[in-house]
Amino acid sequence: MTKKFKFKFNRRAFAYPYMIFMLLFIVTPLVIVLINAFLADDGSFTLKNFGEFFSNSGGGMTVLGNSLVIGLVTTLICLVIGYPVAYFLAKYHASNKILVLLFILPMWVNFLIRTLSTKAIFMALDVNLGMGTVLFGMVYNYLPYMILPLHTTLVSIDHSYIEAAEDLGADKFTVMTKTIFPLSLSGVASGITMTFIPAISTFAISEILSSSKIYLFGDAINMHFSKTTNSFGVGSVMSLVMLVLVVITNGIANLTSKDEEVKSVL
Amino acid sequence: MKNDIIIEIKNVNKSYDTKPVVKNLSLNIKRGEFVTLLGPSGCGKTTTLRMIAGFEQPTSGTIYFNGVDITQLPPHKRNVNTVFQKYALFPHLTVFGNIAFGLKLKLVEDGEPTLNKKGQLVQKMRKLTKKEIVDKVNHALKMVDLEDYGHRSVNSLSGGQQQRVAIARALVNEPEVLLLDEPLGALDLKMRKDMQLELMSMHKKLGITFVYVTHDQEEALTMSDKIIVMKDGVVQQIGTPTKIYDEPANAFVADFIGESNILSGTMIKDFCVDISGHRFECVDKGFKHNEPIDVIIRPEDIRIVEPTADNCLVVAEVLSCVFKGDHYQVTALTFGDERNEIIIHDNVEVKVGDKIGLYIKPFDFHIMHKARLINTLEGEIYEEGVVEMCEGRFNCTSTLPEGTKVSIKVDFDDVELTDDEEDGTIGATVISSIYKGSYWQCIVRTDTYYDFFVDTDYEWLIGDRVGINIAPDKIILEAIPEPTEEVAND
Incomplete structure (x- = not known):
């Protein structure tokens, strides 16, 4: 007996175009990266690439450490600056949608253009390009990604929780620390995910804003694939490390918040 | 006895933008009473409660608590607690955490007051100890029959259980007044009946003042010592349930309370x-x-x-x-x-x-x-044979000259309502509809906030938009004499 394969046109069919796209351009490249990581120059199976990266012979681990530190610092600064902004935007939400727009507006400009303009401004002001300017560029680029999820969460907090807290004897500060902040944790988690992951994998920002003095993980991966010397293997290993970091970050974010909204980010 | 009164509301007005919600409200609440604010939605009862709680500030007027003016006092400094309509239990805390929320912030007197160097009496304050909090919370949980639920998350509870937690959370702080904003609205009928009895017995046992807001007349009649019936931000009647039921002050109260x-x-x-x-x-x-x-x-x-x-x-x-x-x-x-x-x-x-x-x-x-015998309002002659009132132009039989200020009288029978707002000369919203044996008496509110009393053969649904027409010969006009100008001043 032969089983007949019949193409049935149902609702599922609408998902096929993207599934094919995903297969071709997301799954396949991932598999290629995975294979590449285990290939030696001559095409034979090897673990040398991993050895080379983890032994830090090419400085890969140092770059990774730098990236994590800069990523963390960036995320922290974004959170500290972004939370109050998101809070006030949420508080005056109804009357001031334009204000919210102003904070999202930078996202509409290509980040390379933004970064190059920032560099031009720093140069004009005679500021030394280095760690400070890189951090500035990172915060500037990723702040909206922190503010948006925070704003969404803060806006959706029912005002009656705040009133209930006040009613139970909480002054304005206690309402903030005991009610609003805990209720906005899901927004904090997704804000961190949306800032930290791009921040550690970014390239170009650090290169441009430090005149190529500071290399971050993204730059390093970029370098391995664009150099004339063939080091696709090590580049692939670094890409895999990056992938693991993303998964870990998302996992932590999901642990801290049981909210559905964040889970959907993964 | 003056000190019998725990809350005194004096000439309080509240408007949002320019829309008045509570109009010149004055009332007293006695210590230990179960007082119900009763009225249809939008009558200002919840706003009144929120002003007592401190969430809203009156536009004018004063609220006294134990004889002290608390009009401007923020909610966290008032010795009242609220049970919210949708409970507002904190989803990030357990049942225990919710009930302990207020206790953890509370300061209590520590020992006897002592004299400081300047010879003033000083009362040391301290926070409650962990054990005190645990004891109080457990006691509160026991009171609402939820002894074993302390560790549960509030979202895992049924509506009735959440309601009990909300009550326990408010009562555990030992407030002098408990405010309840339609607390049983979300429960099914049987649960509501049970909770009514439970609330009544709690009130009896604790002896504190309950201020209860509801639109359910039966609930009000069952539970209260005193009912305050409100409509359009104005108190219609204050009295015991028996008094309100047997001797309603006006047709609105009679229609609203019972059949x-x-x-x-x-x-x-x-x-x-x-x-x-x-x-x-x-x-x-x-x-x-x-x-x-x-x-x-x-x-x-x-x-x-x-x-x-x-x-x-x-x-x-x-x-x-x-x-x-x-x-x-x-x-x-x-x-x-x-x-x-x-x-x-x-x-x-x-x-x-x-x-x-x-x-x-x-x-x-x-x-x-009767609240009113004839509709009386003011208008102006737009042109001969046309009078302008409530921003609409009505044909009339008057021959008064253009621009004359007039007082207009229209009988209840002579106001015609149309189903379609567009068919009327002006639009209005039905705000009341009372059956009077052989006809319906409706009150319709124009967009300029004038209330027309209308006698009609049909029932009009409250809240519906209708059109208003008046036959030209039914508009009774009378010119208002111009005030004589004082010229001799200069």
Whole structure:
């Protein structure tokens, strides 16, 4: 007996175009990266690439450490600056949608253009390009990604929780620390995910804003694939490390918040 | 005794933008009372409660708590706690955490007051210890029958359980006044009945003041010591449930509280009222001769008797008879020139079409002044034959010149309502609709906030938009004399 394969046109069919796209351009490249990581120059199976990266012979681990530190610092600064902004935007939400727009507006400009303009401004002001300017560029680029999820969460907090807290004897500060902040944790988690992951994998920002003095993980991966010397293997290993970091970050974010909204980010 | 009064609200007004919600409200709440603010939605009862809690500031007026002005005091400094309509339990805390929330912030007196160097009495304050908090929370949980639920997340509880947690969270702080904002609105009927009894017994046991907001008249009648009936931000009546039910202050209260027959009548003389040509003995006096009045008769105060019986006051024809468990609800149409539909609750069964006699004790005719006899408003002649009022232009028969300020009178019968707002000269919203035996008396509010009283043959749904038309010859106009200008000042 032969089983007949019949193409049935149902609702599922609408998902096929993207599934094919995903297969071709997301799954396949991932598999290629995975294979590449285990290939030696001559095409034979090897673990040398991993050895080379983890032994830090090419400085890969140092770059990774730098990236994590800069990523963390960036995320922290974004959170500290972004939370109050998101809070006030949420508080005056109804009357001031334009204000919210102003904070999202930078996202509409290509980040390379933004970064190059920032560099031009720093140069004009005679500021030394280095760690400070890189951090500035990172915060500037990723702040909206922190503010948006925070704003969404803060806006959706029912005002009656705040009133209930006040009613139970909480002054304005206690309402903030005991009610609003805990209720906005899901927004904090997704804000961190949306800032930290791009921040550690970014390239170009650090290169441009430090005149190529500071290399971050993204730059390093970029370098391995664009150099004339063939080091696709090590580049692939670094890409895999990056992938693991993303998964870990998302996992932590999901642990801290049981909210559905964040889970959907993964 | 002045110190019997725990909350005093004095001449309080509250408006949002320019829309008044509470108008010149004054009332006293006694210590230990169960007071209910009762009224339809939008009557200002919740706003009043929120002003007592401190979430809203009055636009004008004062609120006293134990004789101290607390009008500007923020909510966290007031010794009141609120049970919110949708409970507002903190989702990030457990049941225990929710109830302990207030206790953890509370400061209590630590030891006896001592004298400081300047010779002033100083009271040291301290936070509650962990053990004290645990004890208090457990006690509160026990009070609401949720002993084993402390560790549970609030979202895992049923509506009734959440309600209990909300009550425990408020009561655990030992407030002097507990404010409840329609706390049973989200529960099903049976649960609501159970919670009513539980709240009443808690009130009795704790002896603190309860201020309860509801739109459910039955709930109010069951639970309260005192009911405050509100409508459109104005207090209609304050009294005990019995008083409110038996002696409603006006047609609105009578219609809102329980079922009632509301009829138009005329007070012939003291102790004698005329309803549609029939004269009845009553116990009211002090009205003007032939003053038009509203008569309210509760359905259960009417007795069905033989049409030939001596005590038969009026004969009626049965339109319907429905069994309601503990009584029959009979609808009957009286005989006479003007026939009125009457609802009767009695425990005899009658057949549709039967002729029955009705007997009502003189004591059970509740007579009250009419809120208004004719619609009176001000307007201006737009051009000859057209008058402008409530931002609409009506044709009229007047020949007064353009620009004359006029006072306008329109009878209740002469205001025509149209189903489609577009068909009317002006639009309006129906805000009240009361059946008066043979017609409906509606109140419709124009966009300029003038309330037209309208007598119609149909029931109009409250909240609906309608159009208003008035026949030109039914508009009674009278020029308002211009105030004589004082010229001699310069």
